[in-house]
Amino acid sequence: MLAFFSKILLAPILDTLFPKYCVACESNISSQQNFLCFTCLHQLPYTEMERGESAEAHIRLLTKLPLVKAAALCYFVEEGILRNVMHALKYQNQPDLGIFLGEMLAERFALYNWFDGIDAIMPVPLHWSKQQLRGYNQSEMIAQGISAVTNIPVCNDILIRNRKTASQTTMSRAERESNVKDAFELRDPGELEGQHILLVDDVLTTGATIAACGKALRGAKCNISVATLAIAQ
Numbered sequence: 001m002l003a004f005f006s007k008i009l010l011a012p013i014l015d016t017l018f019p020k021y022c023v024a025c026e027s028n029i030s031s032q033q034n035f036l037c038f039t040c041l042h043q044l045p046y047t048e049m050e051r052g053e054s055a056e057a058h059i060r061l062l063t064k065l066p067l068v069k070a071a072a073l074c075y076f077v078e079e080g081i082l083r084n085v086m087h088a089l090k091y092q093n094q095p096d097l098g099i100f101l102g103e104m105l106a107e108r109f110a111l112y113n114w115f116d117g118i119d120a121i122m123p124v125p126l127h128w129s130k131q132q133l134r135g136y137n138q139s140e141m142i143a144q145g146i147s148a149v150t151n152i153p154v155c156n157d158i159l160i161r162n163r164k165t166a167s168q169t170t171m172s173r174a175e176r177e178s179n180v181k182d183a184f185e186l187r188d189p190g191e192l193e194g195q196h197i198l199l200v201d202d203v204l205t206t207g208a209t210i211a212a213c214g215k216a217l218r219g220a221k222c223n224i225s226v227a228t229l230a231i232a233q
Contacts, residue, residue, distance in 0.1 A: 023088040023097060024081045034100050036085070044082060045075040047231065050109040057204055057231050064211035068196065068223050071114065072231035073105045076203055082230055086202060095136040101229055102145020102200075109227070110149060117196050118225060120155040121147055124201040124213055125184070127164040142229060143200045152198070158187050159216060168205070176208035184216040192220035204228040 020029045022037040029037045036044075049057055049071035057070040074082050089097050109115060123139035131137050143154045162185050168176045186192070199213055204226070214224055 023092075023094070024084045035094075035097050040081050044085075045077070045080065046108075047072050047075055049073075050112050050114050052112070057226065057228070060204065060231070061207045061210060061226060064207050065214035065224065066218075067214075068117075068225045069114075070204075070226035071109065072204055072228045073101075073108065074230045076230035076232045086230065089138050089141075089202065090134070093135060095138075095141045098136075098138050098141025099145040099148070102142035102147075103149050104145070105142070105227065105229060106146040106149035115146075115150045115152060115198070118150075118152055118198045119195040120192075121150075121152050121198045121200055122155050122159055122213075122217075124199065124209060125156070125159055125161045127161045129164055139201050142202065146198075146200065146227070155192075155197070158189075158191060159184060159213060160187060168208070173206045173208070176206050177211075180209050180212040182212070182215075184213050186216050186220055189220035192217065192222040194222065195220075196223040196225065199224060199226045201226075201228045203230045203232060205232040 020031060020033070021027065022029050022040055023035050024040040025037060027037050047056070057072045058067060061067055061070050076082050076086070085097070085101070088094050089101070106115070121143045123137060123143040126134070126137045126139075140154070140156055143156070146152070147154045161183055163183055165179050165183050168179055171179060197217060199210060199217075201210060204210065210226055217224055
């Protein structure tokens with residue numbers, strides 16, 4: 001109880017000495033808040049896919065990869081709140097933001113028992129050189145956040161990216177598919193046989209990267225579901 005009141009009393013001092021800013025709108029936030037102000041948190045363009053009311057993510061991937069289910073937390077648009085959030089996650093050295101977003105995704109999805117039956121969480125891997133440059137894999141941070149809420153283990157050492165691929169930001173659908181073709185492989189497929197694997201990535205655009213990961217996973221005879229922070233419109 002004493003610690004609780006001390007925290008409340010110290011909050012204004014901490015806010016002055018160590019100001020925090022919303023990663024989306026850059027407004028000041030309280031030391032009690034994490035990364036996003038309340039306004040931006042509630043204005044994120046949530047898809048509600050976890051409710052089963054929209055199968056857009058699943059449909060986008062269905063022709064590329066047999067899936068149990070797929071869902072994204074938010075819609076991604078070029079001029080929106082989420083764009084700033086994703087930029088901070090990937091380019092501003094904020095791995096803890098990925099964990100926070102993964103926890104947020106998991107808390108919303110868990111309300112609808114979305115993770116039932118899933119045995120392991122597998123982040124889409126970066127090539128080792130790119131991960132070394134960035135310092136972390138943002139998809140792995142998201143996966144860790146999901147794991148913290150669901151207690152489902154993260155499996156990040158079986159699926160690997162075997163070659164460095166180019167940035168896909170300006171690529172067409174066909175160019176994306178060619179860019180990641182055969183870019184992933186499994187170190188020990190036997191470990192995944194019969195498992196239900198949740199593939200996790202930051203943004204679902206054309207589905208080329210997820211499909212390339214899925215092609216590698218199909219050799220392991222496992223079931224696959226997909227969860228992403230965002231789906232591009």
